[in-house]
Amino acid sequence: xxxxxxxxxxxxxxxxxxxxxxxxxxxxxxxxxxxxxxxxxxxxxxxxxxxxxxxxxxxxxxxxxxxxxxxxxxxxxxxxxxxxxxxxxxxxxxxxxxxxxxxxxxxxxxxxxxxxxxxxxxxxxxxxxxxxxxxxxxxxxxxxxxxxxxxxxxxxxxxxxxxxxxxxxxxxxxxxxxxxxxxxxxxxxxxxxxxxxxxxxxxxxxxxxxxxxxxxxxxxxxxxxxxxxxxxxxxxxxxxxxxxxxxxxxxxxxxxxxxxxxxxxxxxxxxxxxxxxxxxxxxxxxxxxxxxxxxxxxxxxxxxxxxxxxxxxxxxxxxxxxxxxxxxxxxxxxxxxxxxxxxxxxxxxxxxxxxxxxxxxxxxxxxxxxxxxxxxxxxxxxxxxxxxxxxxxxxxxx
Amino acid sequence: xxxxxxxxxxxxxxxxxxxxxxxxxxxxxxxxxxxxxxxxxxxxxxxxxxxxxxxxxxxxxxxxxxxxxxxxxxxxxxxxxxxxxxxxxxxxxxxxxxxxxxxxxxxxxxxxxxxxxxxxxxxxxxxxxxxxxxxxxxxxxxxxxxxxxxxxxxxxxxxxxxxxxxxxxxxxxxxxxxxxxxxxxxxxxxxxxxxxxxxxxxxxxxxxxxxxxxxxxxxxxxxxxxxxxxxxxxxxxxxxxxxxxxxxxxxxxxxxxxxxxxxxxxxxxxxxxxxxxxxxxxxxxxxxxxxxxxxxxxxxxxxxxxxxxxxxxxxxxxxxxxxxxxxxxxxxxxxxxxxxxxxxxxxxxxxxxxxxxxxxxxxxxxxxxxxxxxxxx
Numbered sequence: 001x002x003x004x005x006x007x008x009x010x011x012x013x014x015x016x017x018x019x020x021x022x023x024x025x026x027x028x029x030x031x032x033x034x035x036x037x038x039x040x041x042x043x044x045x046x047x048x049x050x051x052x053x054x055x056x057x058x059x060x061x062x063x064x065x066x067x068x069x070x071x072x073x074x075x076x077x078x079x080x081x082x083x084x085x086x087x088x089x090x091x092x093x094x095x096x097x098x099x100x101x102x103x104x105x106x107x108x109x110x111x112x113x114x115x116x117x118x119x120x121x122x123x124x125x126x127x128x129x130x131x132x133x134x135x136x137x138x139x140x141x142x143x144x145x146x147x148x149x150x151x152x153x154x155x156x157x158x159x160x161x162x163x164x165x166x167x168x169x170x171x172x173x174x175x176x177x178x179x180x181x182x183x184x185x186x187x188x189x190x191x192x193x194x195x196x197x198x199x200x201x202x203x204x205x206x207x208x209x210x211x212x213x214x215x216x217x218x219x220x221x222x223x224x225x226x227x228x229x230x231x232x233x234x235x236x237x238x239x240x241x242x243x244x245x246x247x248x249x250x251x252x253x254x255x256x257x258x259x260x261x262x263x264x265x266x267x268x269x270x271x272x273x274x275x276x277x278x279x280x281x282x283x284x285x286x287x288x289x290x291x292x293x294x295x296x297x298x299x300x301x302x303x304x305x306x307x308x309x310x311x312x313x314x315x316x317x318x319x320x321x322x323x324x325x326x327x328x329x330x331x332x333x334x335x336x337x338x339x340x341x342x343x344x345x346x347x348x349x350x351x352x353x354x355x356x357x358x359x360x361x362x363x364x365x366x367x368x369x370x371x372x373x374x375x376x377x378x379x380x381x382x383x384x385x386x387x388x389x390x391x392x393x394x395x396x397x398x
Numbered sequence: 399x400x401x402x403x404x405x406x407x408x409x410x411x412x413x414x415x416x417x418x419x420x421x422x423x424x425x426x427x428x429x430x431x432x433x434x435x436x437x438x439x440x441x442x443x444x445x446x447x448x449x450x451x452x453x454x455x456x457x458x459x460x461x462x463x464x465x466x467x468x469x470x471x472x473x474x475x476x477x478x479x480x481x482x483x484x485x486x487x488x489x490x491x492x493x494x495x496x497x498x499x500x501x502x503x504x505x506x507x508x509x510x511x512x513x514x515x516x517x518x519x520x521x522x523x524x525x526x527x528x529x530x531x532x533x534x535x536x537x538x539x540x541x542x543x544x545x546x547x548x549x550x551x552x553x554x555x556x557x558x559x560x561x562x563x564x565x566x567x568x569x570x571x572x573x574x575x576x577x578x579x580x581x582x583x584x585x586x587x588x589x590x591x592x593x594x595x596x597x598x599x600x601x602x603x604x605x606x607x608x609x610x611x612x613x614x615x616x617x618x619x620x621x622x623x624x625x626x627x628x629x630x631x632x633x634x635x636x637x638x639x640x641x642x643x644x645x646x647x648x649x650x651x652x653x654x655x656x657x658x659x660x661x662x663x664x665x666x667x668x669x670x671x672x673x674x675x676x677x678x679x680x681x682x683x684x685x686x687x688x689x690x691x692x693x694x695x696x697x698x699x700x701x702x703x704x705x706x707x708x709x710x711x712x713x714x715x716x717x718x719x720x721x722x723x724x725x726x727x728x729x730x731x732x733x734x735x736x737x738x739x740x741x742x743x744x745x746x747x748x749x750x751x752x753x754x755x756x757x758x759x760x761x762x763x764x765x766x767x768x769x770x771x772x773x774x775x
Binding site (some may be wrong): 003004005009072073074102208219276277279282283285286287288290291293294295296297298300301304315318321322385389391392395396398 | 715770
């Protein structure tokens, strides 16, 4: 038992660090906030990694994974967080990709995996509906067989960045008469250019547009786009959610976030001294760091278990709960640290668009919006209450 | 990076687990802690026979060449059974001082007895007015002729009623809170002038107030360098904290399992209370707290050999996190047990009490939070 890196692992760190330094576009460093990013910005690093063959480290090597072990993947995420890269969006690489290589047929793998890896094809997720949030299995969008096609009708919501998506993966009800709601659902890949799809933006409390309503009206999709077996979609959906959860802890990003918070608090003053020297504030930061250390070791233990062949199990629900709590706490403390300059609404200066000098320090610009935005983390990917239900069932055995 | 235990460690865990289960049930423990002695020399002898007491000493010192990870394995099993026997004072603390700073003669004199179970130690470091500051010492050791003469009062010395020897921190120079001027001595408890008031602790152990009234010890009772012992004391204390974090993990694991069992059996409104989501989520949070504690215990244990700052950061972080979890799990376990959790008859209350007192040993949450903050700036 030890926490040390081997000389080989240290050499690996040097290698990936050098690659990031040489290849990551400088103007994108530290660009965590999607508000300021064009779709090209968001996929720039993904495309570079695609060429290098590093876009999906966790995938099996036969499908384009890197063959890195859990420690190497941990080093990789640490080095990316150090620079503040914008990692490949999860919808292709972390979500639909693993479903396709695990349950899809050869044609589907050939058609879709290369575009996911290269970053050329943008994916979105059609899971939630206005009436189906935590109770996902109550979804009402239907796919009715008509010859060689499914005809899809319904409404999806919270479809993140669907405004840029080329393809989407949708959960649709194919058997309305199934004994249990979970049993009549299918997992279908949909070309977002298909007639009958309408994507409408939803404005969020942070002022941004990252999610959408997606309306599907008589959308005709070839039956070849069904993944796996008809009416078995719930199994694939759960598999996907477990995969999604395992990366959701965001430890490396949060560690970088704590460093930034310390920098901000060293720069802000309180009672004539740096805010960071204030005991009450320092105590909150230390508590956050301690909680983060606990999360980090817990994630490493989980990864080591996965490496030993246990696969992402219900333990990943712990990572989701603690990881998102910490991300939220971090943005809350950052907003607290910037003081009054958390108040101005970014981009609201009357003559915006001119070279108006920004109000307050740079680090304060997005602090409130980011805090507001991060409230989503304990809601998405299966709300933290749903994660507790999963642990109740799978680990406590109730 | 590696989270696997060795085969030997797995064997030690299995052996101890069986021993604790078979001989240290709730009823046996209840009788033991109510007995006059308050501990079991038979259990202590068995631990010696199993090699547990000698595990963390090097082979040349008469041990079996293990280390802190072995102590972690042992302490987790002890925590599961709320074992009261003084492994931490004797093996981790006294053993630590001897390993790190003992002369060949001191090792020769004491380690054999520890390994065989014949020599039992207590660690007299705390003082009534020192709170958790290891350097805040009023106990003095003055050189007189060829001896040191000790005077002072040590507070809540865990296991002292059972001990044959004491490890004592005292001031050989400097002012009351100076980092310099602190020394460590090994004192035979039967030495003239050592006066003890023995008592039971709320968590089932025994302790003493220890008074030194002109206690004369020879110069070779000094462990390490005169006046420069604070770093050594901090190191050993950190090792003790890591070991006790493992103990707390064991106790939390059992407290959680007991609560889950109880909730499955206890019926109200015609159904097991475990079917209530409000309780399910609380038991999930207990589980999460336990898992985070295991992680922090690993972190502290695996950082004990790192340079001082890293070691202290990891140990203080672990102590804060595990003690928070210990309070959380203890309190929730009582709440979910309802009125039965308040009774002495149910075992859960005994776990709650141990998990409560864990916080105040070797520096509580606030103390270690302060140390963590100081190290970060």
